[in-house]
Amino acid sequence: MELVKKKIFEKFIAEKGLKSTRQREIILEAFLATDRHMSIEELYLQLRDAHPTIGYATVYRTLKLFAESGIAREFQFGDGQTRYEHVTQGEHHDHLVCVGCGAISEFTNDAVERMQDEIAASHGFAIRYHKMELYGLCAACQK
Amino acid sequence: MELVKKKIFEKFIAEKGLKSTRQREIILEAFLATDRHMSIEELYLQLRDAHPTIGYATVYRTLKLFAESGIAREFQFGDGQTRYEHVTQGEHHDHLVCVGCGAISEFTNDAVERMQDEIAASHGFAIRYHKMELYGLCAACQK
DNA sequence: ATCTATAGTGAAAATCATTTTCAATAACGG
DNA sequence: CCGTTATTGAAAATGATTTTCACTATAGAT
Numbered sequence A, B: 001m002e003l004v005k006k007k008i009f010e011k012f013i014a015e016k017g018l019k020s021t022r023q024r025e026i027i028l029e030a031f032l033a034t035d036r037h038m039s040i041e042e043l044y045l046q047l048r049d050a051h052p053t054i055g056y057a058t059v060y061r062t063l064k065l066f067a068e069s070g071i072a073r074e075f076q077f078g079d080g081q082t083r084y085e086h087v088t089q090g091e092h093h094d095h096l097v098c099v100g101c102g103a104i105s106e107f108t109n110d111a112v113e114r115m116q117d118e119i120a121a122s123h124g125f126a127i128r129y130h131k132m133e134l135y136g137l138c139a140a141c142q143k
Numbered sequence C: 001a002t003c004t005a006t007a008g009t010g011a012a013a014a015t016c017a018t019t020t021t022c023a024a025t026a027a028c029g030g
Numbered sequence D: 001c002c003g004t005t006a007t008t009g010a011a012a013a014t015g016a017t018t019t020t021c022a023c024t025a026t027a028g029a030t
Helices: A004-016 A021-034 A042-048 A056-069 A110-122 B001-016 B022-033 B039-050 B057-070 B110-122
Strands: A074-075 A080-087 A094-098 A104-107 A126-137 B072-076 B083-084 B092-099 B104-107 B126-137
Touching: A004 A021, A004 A056, A004 A104, A021 A042, A021 A056, A042 A056, A042 A080, A056 A074, A056 A080, A080 A126, A110 A126, A110 B110, A110 B126, B001 B022, B001 B057, B022 B039, B022 B057, B022 B083, B039 B057, B039 B083, B057 B072, B057 B083, B057 B110
Parallel strands: A094 A126, B092 B126
Antiparallel strands: A074 A080, A094 A104, A126 B126, B072 B083, B092 B104
16 A cells, blocks of 8 residues: 555654655655656656656665665666565565566466475575566567 | 586587687686686686786676576676576576575575466466575574 | 754766777688 | 688776765754
8 A cells, every 4th residue: 555655664764763855755656656667767757847856866865765664675677777666565476577578567476485485494594585587478579 | 517518608609600719718617617606707806817818898798608608697686796607408496695695505496497387377478487586594694 | 933963955976887999919711 | 821800908988876065954952
């Protein structure tokens, strides 16, 4: 839920002794309203029309804060740009990346979730999280 | 097998009409002799003692060639450096990344391999390959 | 409400990894 | 051995991200 994420971020800001600013609000709104898997540049460009005074560096800094606070996650899919996606607590998903058009879609799979624990356990690893990415051609690109 | 990889690379070079140079040999030797998951800089530094004339750019270019030829694979684990790992044909493995010390270890798991096909199929995806990474604390870092 | 200490901001400069440029060099086929 | 063409090393260029710095805005105390 969008509201939940705002709360989480506010709490994070407060606990860290940081300040709640107009820019952070605007960027958070924009981030929550967008598509998932936004790159920093995409978000910046999208913001620029309505808020031309917000600087590039602020968007970078703010997205990093989102990631720290737990409402966003950083991702690199090998195209040289860091992307941020929404994190809904308690939910985990993985990705399908089309090597044709670059589209990124998501999937959830319980077996994958269970497997991470098994594998981690058998290697003496204290698991935190995992990433799984399937690369291939999406339906549209197969034609 | 190291020899097999050399053969594969030679064949790749020949088929592409490229040239087999002293530098490429040296870098290939070094790459095959190293640890898996080398970053470009690590390999360059390691090379520099014995071969101080080999340039940074050549190492970059050559590792890219290795990846193109199929004997290496590019990887990004989120630390800002591209790493290259050995590829043995017919074998696939995934990774355990320690968030404490940064150590990267490997695992193979048949169920994961099977699952990629199922998931891809159910999304109309023509799968090429996948990556799975488990992040957590390795046994040593848990103490 | 005002003050004050401190965090945040925007713009530009700096940094880091990677890529390209370019003149000089080295392979390969003939 | 020659000529064509790929390759090389060094330096400059690039692209994404981070830092610097002078200025501004926020939050809490007054």
